[in-house]
Amino acid sequence: MAAPLDASKLQITKTTTPATPLPNNQLKFGQSFTDHILEIDWTVEEGWGTPTITPYHDFKMDPATVVLHYSFELFEGLKAYRDSNGQIRTFRPDKNMERMNRSAKRASLPQFDSEEFIKLIHQFLLLDERFVPSGKGYSLYLRPTLIGTSIGLGVSSPTKAKLYMIASPVGPYFGAGFKPVSLEATDYAVRAWPKGVGSYKLGANYVSCIEPQAEAAKRGHSQNLWLFGDEGEITEVGAMNVFFAFANEDGTKELATAPLDGMILPGVTRDSAIQLCKEKLGKEWIVSERKITIHEVKERAAKGQLIEAFGTGTAAIVAPINNIEFRGEQITVPCSAGGSGEIAKSVCEWVQNIQYGDEEFKDWSRVAA
């Protein structure tokens, strides 16, 4: 019988050449890595093999390995934080593992027990804890990855796979303080569609994002805003979810984000922002998941009803937006709190307080042990 993932079987081989962690001011996103790698191989006959943590090393890969041809690859992004007591914490890792298993199923790759993998992640963190930086905004970015490793050019379910995790110490995504981003609305390419795979964290969803991003950059924008369909439905910004705050004519206010209709990634930060805003914003606020079109944003900005807008994601937590270009016209987005709007600023603080263990909220922050 195919074996389930079993964290108790972990075998650790420590590096004999430990690296010195970089100082905080030299950290670049995803460029330097910790001393070790976590790996678990799977075969269709045997199931999950022995989990290992060994010195970070290259893979040996046959050029006919299926991951290189048919995109049998998916990943997660989450972070580990050092709290004020020096303990290492992860933020809602169960949400990432739930999504990773959803992605695995859709990609015909093997699923696994989420809690067993979280135990392994925590063991990894205890071993490489020297690489978890201190200081708000600093963290260790974790990259669990699942790839198909069987060899052969037939297009079919992989019979071998590798689940692995590497980790990269990172600083604040936008440096010190907020720097709002300018967007170009993309309507010449679509990221996702109904009944497609846009809601899974597959590598396949990323390759097609570079060209629209580069096009936006040519015209001075830092991200592109994905639209869908004839009505110009807003789905995502670059690789982040997106929120808009509107003032209604009756005095109420609305914080709106695109719904989980299969066309957007179900972001952990998106979900956290929704839950926190429902609990912490004032009574005049309605938090809704609904279709938002670029035309609504444009019209409400013109009427002075657009309060603010921001993207959410693990890397940046929030990315305030100050401008959207749509078909050559500029939509100015207010940033009433300086480099961001008030909600973006609050969400960032609320989330960080939980991530760094300064505030307990539900079971969202877990201490690695």
Add this chain to the structure above:
Amino acid sequence: MAAPLDASKLQITKTTTPATPLPNNQLKFGQSFTDHILEIDWTVEEGWGTPTITPYHDFKMDPATVVLHYSFELFEGLKAYRDSNGQIRTFRPDKNMERMNRSAKRASLPQFDSEEFIKLIHQFLLLDERFVPSGKGYSLYLRPTLIGTSIGLGVSSPTKAKLYMIASPVGPYFGAGFKPVSLEATDYAVRAWPKGVGSYKLGANYVSCIEPQAEAAKRGHSQNLWLFGDEGEITEVGAMNVFFAFANEDGTKELATAPLDGMILPGVTRDSAIQLCKEKLGKEWIVSERKITIHEVKERAAKGQLIEAFGTGTAAIVAPINNIEFRGEQITVPCSAGGSGEIAKSVCEWVQNIQYGDEEFKDWSRVAA
């Protein structure tokens, strides 16, 4: 200045342990490979490096290589044939290279001079010509592949890439003679979308095909038929293009296939079949690229107006269809020539005659030299 791809710089290191090619009856698609691999590395600063042909070997790959995370990967599939004089031939390799360059641009990977790469392919074939099997239906399947090889987790254009080719001796896709396939029409998942990337040969388009294929197999079908949109537009069958032959009430006949609207792969066999049928089918035939819906197929089958249907692709050339299940109903597709329809049988013969050099047609068959 970044260097262009230059075939004249090729460096060859022959294997010292040549393998014995398998006998024809042991060939399995994409399972065994020839003695060598063709590789050309690229960097954004230097451009294309020295092309090499060396003994087939594993790659060394950092676990943070971009191809493993963001699906910077694309490929081609073409074949080399041994003609009756023992010469090695390729079939329309310029079409594959044109498509590969289109895919590369969309995937933010480097483009290259098609004819230079074809020269390298032909050099590879002359070196490994022992592995090109003899006999109609037997060939050497070539897999040019382009992957992003820069290291780091930032989502941006790769600054390093590898163009490589491996080759696998193969036999007839369906064994001796035609074996028609039964399809399940898929309307719960969508392969491609207008303004999406369905017309590029990206690895990203394949990972999502396995689950619908497995679902179809559960119900006894050998492939799934991809539908699109509320009207049930037919786009592809599995990973092949698809043709339907209809009898019209006025006595004319139509061979129809889905148009190149960005939602289907522009197949080389598809294009060849269209051109050959326009030239060789009788005067009563109209060959058209147009939208075909599953409802039209169902209705015309019921009226006795469906003459035949088949998929086209490099692996099988043609795959005759004898049945389509749509929402639990079976549409029976005639196979008037035994295991296939008359056109499928003719197209297969016409294409093979050119591929094996028995007939010259335009510049489609090239002798490796």
